[in-house]
Amino acid sequence: MIARRRVAIVPAHNEEGAVGGVVAEIRAFDPGFDVVVVDDGSTDQTAAAAAAAGAFVVSLPFNLGIGAAVQTGFKFALERGYALAVRLDGDGQHDPAELPKLLAVIDRDEADVVVGSRFAGEEGAHRSSRARRLGIVFFAKLVSLLTRQHVTDTTSGFQALNRRGVAVFAADYPHDYPEVEATVMVHKHRLRLVEVPVTMREREHGESSITLLRSIYYMLKVTLALVVSMFRRYDLPAEET
Numbered sequence: 001m002i003a004r005r006r007v008a009i010v011p012a013h014n015e016e017g018a019v020g021g022v023v024a025e026i027r028a029f030d031p032g033f034d035v036v037v038v039d040d041g042s043t044d045q046t047a048a049a050a051a052a053a054g055a056f057v058v059s060l061p062f063n064l065g066i067g068a069a070v071q072t073g074f075k076f077a078l079e080r081g082y083a084l085a086v087r088l089d090g091d092g093q094h095d096p097a098e099l100p101k102l103l104a105v106i107d108r109d110e111a112d113v114v115v116g117s118r119f120a121g122e123e124g125a126h127r128s129s130r131a132r133r134l135g136i137v138f139f140a141k142l143v144s145l146l147t148r149q150h151v152t153d154t155t156s157g158f159q160a161l162n163r164r165g166v167a168v169f170a171a172d173y174p175h176d177y178p179e180v181e182a183t184v185m186v187h188k189h190r191l192r193l194v195e196v197p198v199t200m201r202e203r204e205h206g207e208s209s210i211t212l213l214r215s216i217y218y219m220l221k222v223t224l225a226l227v228v229s230m231f232r233r234y235d236l237p238a239e240e241t
Contacts, residue, residue, distance in 0.1 A: 004083040004084060005034075005036070005081065005082045005083050005084070006032065006033055006070075006082055006083065006084040006085065006086070007034045007036060007076070007077050007080075007082045007084075007085050007086075008026045008031075008033050008034070008035045008036070008084070008085070008086050008088060008096075009033070009038065009070065009073030009074065009076070009077065009085055009087045009088075010022055010023065010026075010036065010037045010038070010050070010055070010073075010087075010088055010089070010090045011037075011038045011040060011066055011069035011070050011072075011073060011087075011089065011090060011108075011157075012037055012038065012039055012040065012042065012046050012050065012069075012089075012090025012091075012105065013039075013040040013041065013042055013046070013063060013066075013069070013090070014042045014043060014046060015046050015090040015091055016040070016042070016045040016046045016048075016049045018090060018091050018092040019037060019046055019049050019050050019053070019090045020049040020050065020052060020053040021053075021092060022090055022091075022092055022094075022096075023037065023050055023053035023054060023055045023134075024053050024054075025095075025096045025097075026096045027052065027053075027054060028096075029097065030097040030099075030215065032108075033086075034160060035053075035054070035055040035056065035076075036055060036056040036057070036058060036073055036076050036077075037050035037055045037056070037057050037058070037067040037090065037122060038058045038060065038067040038070070038072045038073045038076075039057055039058065039059040039060065040060050040063055040064060040065070040066070040068070041059075041060050041061065041062040041063035041064065042063075044070050045195055046090070047059050050211055053186070054211040056076075058072055058073070058076060060072065062177075065092060065175050065176060066157075066171055066175075066177075066178060067174050067175030067176060067177075067178035068175050070087065070169070070173060070178060070199035071169065071170065071172075071175075073085075073087070074166050074169040074170040074173065075170045077166050077170070078166050078167055078170040078233055079170075082144055082163075082166070083162070083163050083198075084106060084160065084161070084162060084163070085161050085165075085166050086102065086103070086158070086159065086161075087157060087158065087159045087160075087161075088157075088158060088161045089112060089157050089158075092201060093200050093201050093202070094116070094157070094158040094200060094201075095198075095199065095201055098116060098158070098198040098199065099160070100159070101116070101150075101196045101197075101198060102114040102116055102159070102160035102196055102198075103123050103160055103195060105160070105194050106160050106161075108201065109162075110192070110194060111162075111192040111193060111194035112161065112164045112165040112191040112192045112193070113159060113160075113161050113165040113192070113193050113194075114160045114164050114193075114194050114195075114196060114231050115153065115156050115158065115159050115183075115190055115193065115194070115195045115196070116150075116153075116156055116158035116159065116196060116197075116198035116200075117151075117152045117153035117156055117195040117196065117197055117198065117202055118153050118156065118197075118198065118199075119136070119140070119152040119153050119197075120152045120195045120196065120197040135148075135155075135218070136153065136154070136155055138219070139154045139155065139180045139219075139222065140152050140153065140154050142223065142226060143180060143183050143184060143226065145225060146184060146226060146230055147183070147184060147187035147188075149187065149193065151183060151193070151195060152195060153195065154179060154180045154183045155179050155180060156179060157179060158198060158200070162214065164191065165186075165191055168185065168186075168189050168191060169182065169221075172185070173185075174225065176221065177218050177221070177222055180222050180225075180226065181222060181225050182228045184226055184230065184234065185229065188229070188230075
């Protein structure tokens with residue numbers, strides 16, 4: 001692995017039961033990784049648990065949503081000069097032991113953004129509810145059509161990015177349900193995107209914020225956002241000019 005400054009970004013909201021273990025696993029995987037936990041207005045002890053595990057903690061004043069928390073992490077990485085960033089969710093579903101698959105692609109300079117996909121092959125097979133899987137398949141097919149690149153998991157928050165990818169997402173990142181639209185942003189900025197198959201774990205603590213009504217709202221809102229984004233002009237961040 002190429003020696004360079006690297007950081008793990010962990011957005012978390014009310015994940016006091018899991019976030020300390022996530023930080024510990026990342027540090028055990030590679031002590032050279034700095035870890036920043038972005039506490040998205042938690043009402044429990046998420047921030048304290050993350051700090052006790054040895055992470056930098058950035059606390060947002062109230063719950064701004066996953067997109068704002070993730071963008072805050074990318075801003076942290078950009079402003080502090082990290083050459084490489086990985087993103088793992090604070091609920092423990094992303095296994096740091098799978099990171100070498102993503103980092104190898106970055107180290108070979110084959111991509112600017114690498115996504116760990118649950119559905120990119122047999123190894124990435126993942127159990128989910130029928131309704132959730134239909135939504136994932138729908139967006140994968142829609143984004144593949146819009147970007148003319150085959151993708152399988154547009155909702156994955158398990159990622160590795162080089163400096164160019166970090167700069168794009170630090171400058172602009174969707175807020176409500178960001179991963180799907182962010183995949184189109186990667187295409188619009190002409191970044192190289194690669195998916196690698198990974199396995200993910202079941203949530204052990206906390207509860208998912210996705211309900212049936214939110215899923216319907218999500219599909220309608222994101223579909224409209226995707227169509228709009230294809231016609232949107234994106235300003236290039238300083239790192240790209």
